[in-house]
Amino acid sequence: MLNPELKLNEKLFDADVEQKPTRDGYGTGLLQAGEENRDVVALCADLTESTRTEAFAKKFPERYFEVGVAEQNMATIAAGLGVSGKVPFIASYATFSPGRNYEQIRTTIAYNNANVKIAGHHAGISVGPDGATHQATEDIAIMRAMPNMKVFVPCDAIEAKKATLAATKILGPVYLRFGREKSPVVTTEETPFRPGRADVYWQPPQGKKEDVAIIACGIMVHTALVAARELEKDKLYVTVINNHTVKPLDEEVILKAAGRAGAVVTAEEHQIAGGLGGAVAELLAKKMPIPMEFVGLKDAFGESGPPAQLLEKYGMGVKDVKEAVKRAAGRK
Amino acid sequence: MTPIHEGKLQYLEELANKIREKIIEMLLAAGSGHSAGPLGMADIFTVMYFHILHHKPKQPKWPDRDRLVLSNGHICPVLYATLAYAGYFPLEELMTLRKLNSRLQGHPHRGTLPGIETTSGPLGSGLSQAIGMALAAKLDSKKYRVYCLMSDGEQDEGNVWEAAMFAGKNKLSNLTAIMDRNNIQIDGYTENVMPLENIKAKYEAFNWHVLEIDGHNMSELVAAVSEAEAIYEKPTLIIAHTIPGKGVSFMERDYLWHGKPPNKEEAARALKELRTLGGRIKSEHE
Numbered sequence: 001m002l003n004p005e006l007k008l009n010e011k012l013f014d015a016d017v018e019q020k021p022t023r024d025g026y027g028t029g030l031l032q033a034g035e036e037n038r039d040v041v042a043l044c045a046d047l048t049e050s051t052r053t054e055a056f057a058k059k060f061p062e063r064y065f066e067v068g069v070a071e072q073n074m075a076t077i078a079a080g081l082g083v084s085g086k087v088p089f090i091a092s093y094a095t096f097s098p099g100r101n102y103e104q105i106r107t108t109i110a111y112n113n114a115n116v117k118i119a120g121h122h123a124g125i126s127v128g129p130d131g132a133t134h135q136a137t138e139d140i141a142i143m144r145a146m147p148n149m150k151v152f153v154p155c156d157a158i159e160a161k162k163a164t165l166a167a168t169k170i171l172g173p174v175y176l177r178f179g180r181e182k183s184p185v186v187t188t189e190e191t192p193f194r195p196g197r198a199d200v201y202w203q204p205p206q207g208k209k210e211d212v213a214i215i216a217c218g219i220m221v222h223t224a225l226v227a228a229r230e231l232e233k234d235k236l237y238v239t240v241i242n243n244h245t246v247k248p249l250d251e252e253v254i255l256k257a258a259g260r261a262g263a264v265v266t267a268e269e270h271q272i273a274g275g276l277g278g279a280v281a282e283l284l285a286k287k288m289p290i291p292m293e294f295v296g297l298k299d300a301f302g303e304s305g306p307p308a309q310l311l312e313k314y315g316m317g318v319k320d321v322k323e324a325v326k327r328a329a330g331r332k
Numbered sequence: 333m334t335p336i337h338e339g340k341l342q343y344l345e346e347l348a349n350k351i352r353e354k355i356i357e358m359l360l361a362a363g364s365g366h367s368a369g370p371l372g373m374a375d376i377f378t379v380m381y382f383h384i385l386h387h388k389p390k391q392p393k394w395p396d397r398d399r400l401v402l403s404n405g406h407i408c409p410v411l412y413a414t415l416a417y418a419g420y421f422p423l424e425e426l427m428t429l430r431k432l433n434s435r436l437q438g439h440p441h442r443g444t445l446p447g448i449e450t451t452s453g454p455l456g457s458g459l460s461q462a463i464g465m466a467l468a469a470k471l472d473s474k475k476y477r478v479y480c481l482m483s484d485g486e487q488d489e490g491n492v493w494e495a496a497m498f499a500g501k502n503k504l505s506n507l508t509a510i511m512d513r514n515n516i517q518i519d520g521y522t523e524n525v526m527p528l529e530n531i532k533a534k535y536e537a538f539n540w541h542v543l544e545i546d547g548h549n550m551s552e553l554v555a556a557v558s559e560a561e562a563i564y565e566k567p568t569l570i571i572a573h574t575i576p577g578k579g580v581s582f583m584e585r586d587y588l589w590h591g592k593p594p595n596k597e598e599a600a601r602a603l604k605e606l607r608t609l610g611g612r613i614k615s616e617h618e
Contacts, residue, residue, distance in 0.1 A: 041471070065467065065502075073494035076457045080401075080464020083442065083450060086471070088464075104457055104491070112442050112451035 001205055002225075007190040008201060012222065013229060019182035022219070023121050025160025026178050027052025030089055030119075032161070033168040034060050040087045040168060043067055045074050050180070051091035051121045071097040075104040075116070082114035087168055094120030094136030094177065098143055109173050110146045117167045117174045118143075123153075124269030125302035125310045126181040126219060132301035136177075141274025143175040144247045151247040152195070153177045153268070153276070155221035156186045159244060162193040170195065179269070181307045183219040186242075198250035200257065202228045204237035211329045213257040215241045216267040217276050220295070220316065224267050227321035238325055246276050251283055258288055263328040267295040267321055269311070291331035293324040333558045336383055336551055344550055347417065348378040349606055352579045354413040354426055356602045359593035362430040365438065368576035368589040369483065370410035372514050372547070376572060377414040379550045380479065384557050389419035392446035398476050399449050399465045403458020404483035404512070405439040406591075411448075412436050420447040456489025458482055459509060463499050466507040466567075477561070480509045485517030488526045493538075499567040500539030507567040508560040512547065514576040516587035535569045547572030579606055 002008050011017050033040045034056050041063045044053040048066070057064035067074045071092050078088040090097060098105050098118060109116045120143075123136040143151050150170060154160040160178055167174040192199065202225055204210045216224040224240045231238055239257050243250065258264050264284065266277035277294040284292060297314055311317050336344065355370045381387070385398045402411050409429065416423045421435070428434035435445040439453030450461050462480035469476050486492060499507055511531075519525050528534075532542045541563045545552040553572065560568035576590070577583030580602040583594075594602055607616040 041467075063471070067494070067498060070494035070498070072457075072491045073460045073498055076460035076491065076495070077464040077467070077498065079450070079457075080461035080466075081468050082464070083461075084399075084465045084468030085395075086464075086468050103454055107451055107454050108457050108461055 002202055003200055006192065006199060006201065007188050009185050009188055012184055012186050012225065018185045020157035020185055021180055021182050022154055022157050022160040023052045023178040023180060025154065025157035026091070026119055026121070026164050026176065027055050029161035029164025031055045031059060033165055034063065037087060037168060039085060040089065041065065041081060043074050043078055043088060043090045045069055045071050045092040045097065047092055047121070051119065053091050071101045072104050075101040076108050078116045079108035079112055079114040082109070082116040083112065087115055087117070089117045089119055091119040091121060093122040093134055094139040095122070095134055098139055098175065099136065102142055106146060110148045113148050113172055115171055117176060119176045119178060121178045122180045123177045124179055124218065125297070125314055126179055126183070126269060126307040128181060128307040128310065129304045131304040135302045137271050137297050137302065138274070139177060140246055140268070140270045140276065141278070144274070144279060148173050149247065150174045150245070152244055153217040153246055154244050155218060155242050156183060158185060158187045158189060158191070159193055163244065166193065166195045177218065179219055184222045186222050186225070193244070196245045196248050196250060198241050198243045198245065198253040200239055200253070201225060201242050202238065202240035204239070208237045210237045210239045210261045212236070212263045212265055212325045213239045213241065213261040214265045214267060214321065214325065215243050215254060215276065215280055217243050217246060218269050220267040220269055223316070223318055224321055227318045227325065230318065231322055231325055236325060236329060243276060246279055249279050249283060254280060254283060255288055258284060258290060263291040263332050265293045265295060265321065265324045265328050267316070269316055270296050272296040272298055291328050293328040295320050295324050333384065333554060333561065336554055340383070341550060344378050344382055347382065348374045349579065349609070351378060351410065351413045351417060353603055353606045355409045356580070356594060356599050356606070358409050358413065358426050358429045360596065360599040361427045363593060364430060365409060365593045366406045366591050367583055367593060368516065368586070369404065369407035369512065369514065371580060371583065372574040372576045372578045373407055373410050373481070373512055374578065375548045375550055376481070376510065376553060377410050379553050381414050381418045383554060386476070389447070392420060396474060396476050399462070399478045401449050401458045401462040401465070401478065401480045402440060402452055403480055404455060404486050405452035408440045411440065415447040421445065455483070455486035456491040459492055460495035460498070462507055462509070463495055463504060466504045469506055478507050480507070482509060482511055484511055484513045484515065484522050484528060484531070485525070487528050487531065496535060496538045496540065503565050504567045505564050508557060508570065509567065510570045510572055512574055513571050514574045516576050516590050518591050520587050532571060539566055541566040541568045542571065543568065544571045544573065547574035548578060581605060581610065
């Protein structure tokens with residue numbers, strides 16, 4: 001059952017659940033951050049509409065900088081702003097930023113400890129028809145491996161807004177990951193969001209003990225919740241954790257859930273190598289080695305196609321989460 | 333900006349010579365590092381920190397200070413030596429260059445060492461960081477100016493031209509770039525590795541005001557920086573023609589000295605040359 005304390009969207013399992021892309025939350029969050037803090041500035045590399053930077057750019061033209069199709073320049077200009085008292089947000093597609101400008105981010109933002117917020121848009125294969133060149137599937141891995149960097153993967157548009165606002169208040173480099181496609185709204189404005197703190201969104205009914213803990217991030221949180229509800233019909237009970245902060249990882253909540261369940265499944269719209277699953281595996285290998293299964297891209301690039309069908313074809317559908325749970329439970 | 337009067341000019345030239353000696357001593361102690369670039373830029377660094385920049389070495393984070401961004405971080409021995417002479421940290425610390433637990437990293441790291449404005453080393457990223465600082469100054473209506481010291485070899489990097497376009501578009505008049513035009517890079521002469529000329533015309537086409545100077549003539553640098561301050565609609569590039577390895581005859585103009593330190597015997601010869609002003613004086617100070 002859904003955790004009643006978290007005030008999640010009561011309609012999240014309905015066929016007509018509200019759907020919104022997480023990038024919308026970046027747009028509203030950035031605008032609000034700009035209203036609250038005059039040091040917030042935004043940069044974009046010729047993608048103001050699709051990264052939802054547009055509203056900020058229109059409201060605060062003097063604080064918006066168009067850099068053209070030049071992601072390396074965007075990152076390094078932001079580094080200069082970030083060490084000069086500003087709170088710059090840079091936005092492009094994640095394949096380009098932090099894809100193309102990885103080294104600039106590493107040297108001039110992360111190692112330089114510049115106060116820059118990197119918004120990676122069009123993450124995951126749910127980007128759809130644009131194809132694999134525009135589907136960022138390694139960005140969590142490269143950003144998570146970078147010292148000084150914090151990594152947030154919000155599960156819906158509302159959480160995306162909260163994460164964007166939270167990033168403003170963190171002093172230092174932050175990576176925020178957003179999707180292009182509409183996805184179900186899982187949370188409400190009242191749902192708590194605490195950076196670095198994972199939340200248990202789904203738990204077994206009273207009197208039942210969980211068989212597996214699912215740890216998910218991004219749009220896979222909703223997929224995991226749907227899988228959890230269906231698994232109950234098969235008498236398999238799970239907890240679902242929304243692990244929006246991939247770095248720093250909430251070790252306490254994850255270890256507690258893993259300890260109770262005795263087996264773990266991670267779910268993310270990213271390569272299995274190096275992403276959320278890797279982060280959880282690193283933790284469990286050290287502190288609590290138990291059976292673990294991974295839902296994500298299996299060392300493959302995506303392709304063009306409708307988002308929902310792509311997620312199924314590449315092993316990130318509800319069915320894949322359910323099968324992973326059964327495999328993990330069977331290994332206990 | 334006031335011109336350098338004659339008495340100060342002599343003082344600055346002697347100081348630049350001391351900085352060159354320090355560079356040789358540091359590189360010998362480190363056992364690795366770059367020789368030619370730091371020696372070639374000693375005059376410019378001396379004038380920047382002892383005549384041009386508004387800064388407070390005892391208050392390195394003074395918000396109104398002029399910013400000096402070193403883009404080609406590998407010439408950091410000259411930056412470190414100049415900062416130490418300017419009073420940012422003790423001269424003795426210079427000998428820890430590249431050693432374990434040192435604040436003097438092989439390439440500069442903004443963090444614990446006072447006076448370092450940004451982390452650099454990977455080439456081509458300094459100009460855009462200087463742009464970010466110049467934008468911040470304009471947003472905050474601050475009067476400080478931003479100087480980016482960069483190399484000619486790093487003009488090969490695409491990031492530099494992205495930055496050049498942006499600065500031209502945004503008419504960043506509080507930004508002055510100084511290019512060390514010494515014609516060498518690791519693999520050889522710049523015009524063989526990847527021809528840069530006509531570099532002046534290229535920047536002018538990107539809406540920059542471009543000046544050329546003799547990079548070892550301190551008064552020319554001051555005049556050029558003064559002119560840059562008077563240009564309101566454009567960023568300025570000062571192309572400073574320098575001699576790589578300047579002051580040590582066997583290093584001068586030889587690209588093989590770009591990326592290596594002197595050994596003990598070479599360092600002794602270099603120091604003797606520097607301490608006798610190329611053999612023009614007999615007595616040698618310590």
